[in-house]
Amino acid sequence: MDFDPETTLSRAGQTLDSAPRGDGTSSHSPASHSIEPAGRTNGTSSPRPSSSPRTTLEQTLADLDGGAGAVACSTGRSAMAAITHLLDADAHLICGRECSADTAQFFSHLDERGTLSVSYCDPSNLQALTTALRPTTAALWVETPSDLHLRIADLDALSEFADANDLLLIVDNTVLSPVAQRPLDLGADLVVYSSIQRLNGHSDVTGGAVVAQSTARAEALDSIADAYGLYASPADSKLILRGTKTLSVRVQQHEKNARSVVYELDAHPAVNRVFYPGLRTHPGHKAARRQQDGYGSLVSIAVDETVNINALFRAFNVFSVGQARGSVESTIEHPASMSRASSPHAPHEGATIPPNLVRLSVGIESTDDLLHDLEQAFDTARAPETEPARPPQPVQTRT
Template sequence: MRRLTKLIHGGISGDPNTGAVSVPIYQVSTYKQEAVGVHRGYEYSRTANPTRHALESFIADLEEGERGFAFASGMASISATLMLLNAGDHLIVNDDVYGGTYRIVAKVLGRLGLEASFVDPADPAALAGAIKPNTKALFLETPTNPLLKITDIAEAADFAKEHNLLLIVDNTFSTPYWQTPLTLGADIVVHSATKYLGGHSDVVAGLAVVNDESLGERLHFIQNAVGGVLGPQDSWLLMRGMKTLGLRMEAHERNARAVAETLAAHPSVRRVYYPGLAEHPGHETAKRQMRGFGGMVGFDVGDGQKAAAVLRQLRLFTLAESLGAVESLVSVPALMTHASIPKERRETLGISEGLIRLSVGIEDGEDLKEDLLESLDVL
């Protein structure tokens, strides 16, 4: 099936028992057993739930993987995935990773004996230099949050295989509509499904997909043991949002490209971050491995005071955490999503207080451009 068709008919669609065209919400915690250990595939909803199973089958289809898993948040999916590693193992992470991922790696799992190095994976020398005898995994975002840096996933997969590493790719910004890392050699894909997959600012969820059944058994053991699973109501809501993913992603990208071009031409904007622009350093790589460039745009106006002045003027971009919803959102990563990263490190990476991150929605693109231009007039 082609992508748009798979979004409607992928995974488990409908209910064979009743003919319902939508998977029912199985709001149930436990299931009748015919005898001890004899059941119909479900015994307790932490272990498996029919609605959640339908969602997990759906995301596995979309990512072209072997098995999917649904969690109560994006960070729950990342945490469970990193629990595949052991105390004393070493993990390589891209340097401008999302603040929540940095926090769990550096400030939580680090206390439990997991070592980590944060490097630019687009720099082969830095990547090779980070390898240790106990290195077990490479964790990437591409595009990254918030600088929208691009890593060549196929090259990273070759590197991972050479060093016998798990390759984990956070595909939140691209979604499987634009990019399928498992087909490029990744072992695991994770999502904050709260963002584009849900798409309507009404559900918090996380997903993971593996490319190997044995890896799936290991991750399911962790999912069941730790218990951070997604409930049936949110599983159903997420599936409903995913049905329109293709239509939304096309609209997001169309608007984001127009916004990025408008910002790039504005004299008060120092730099624009968008992989769809030809001058973006990762543009050619993005063209090879992505089918579209997504709806996230970053731009730097110089300092925090100027950023605050722009934010005060915006009418259609809502100042809020999160991204990927139908409405346009705006944030200052240094003070919001990436505040958990030490200031010195943020500044080294280029995550300044003048950096504004846009999640471009599906409103009329001309209205969004006008809103930004009028707000930039204060500078």
């Protein structure tokens, strides 16, 4: 029977069969198990897991994304590595310009070693994509929404472009998760995730995953993961699988809070611009509304020059300063001095990352507490300070 995502996730790892089974899908004995009706026991009262945590996680993700199969990897970068091994050694890949710092750092490493040739382009500009094509171009990699300004890539248009040029379309869906966007339904060949973010949601595990549209590519990825030891561990898989059980309700609360934060910031005198696909003024709003089932909880803002960035980051009480995104806790980051400072090869639109750009990952805390924290932080940061302004140097408690 086909279930809605909420039911699929809440029952992930449970198999209704004729034997007692563990509801925890653990590599150890689960803490609770189902009891069979009278007359239907098989003579044992011991619970047993229906499958390993990793294979259960893979099946869950494949079901959610509508794919033929999935591979759960140890990290987001190991998931990326598995994908690049599908390509020929002399292949060329086009990547969306506003990709995450981790993605850019990984591709820069391969490019510098001559393992994979990579160029960067605005995925919303089909003419620019056409110009970037080479005889060896094999794949198009996009993140939507994008990393800094939350730009939206029109997946329908990119799917047509990829098909016309015999390219593998790979979509990083980490920001939204399969609950809010299913790229495979829109023509993507592969979907990749960093599991530490939205899927797990609790900042307590590392992981990555790839979901394939075709059985052949799913089997190829599985062979690559096996050969190179890229698989996620049973313990990490269990934590990610546990996190997915609350994914749907978390996504709803994340977005509820994000909308309130966006409306507050959009009217705030200390904020020059808000970048959020849910705003009608966002350039990608129409595409987002068409291809997404929500707008996510990442929000970027351009703060006014009257705001002391250093004072702003010191003033928060609820928002934590850090680069973690998609977790239940709200975080705030200054990309120019944090994530992008640690990845000097990250491509971007201009010569530098805008120094007034601030990115928020809105969590599931009390909406009123989040709004109050923003208000008091901006009030503090706009007050005159005796010490000179300097780039923020936050203590990062999460990565």
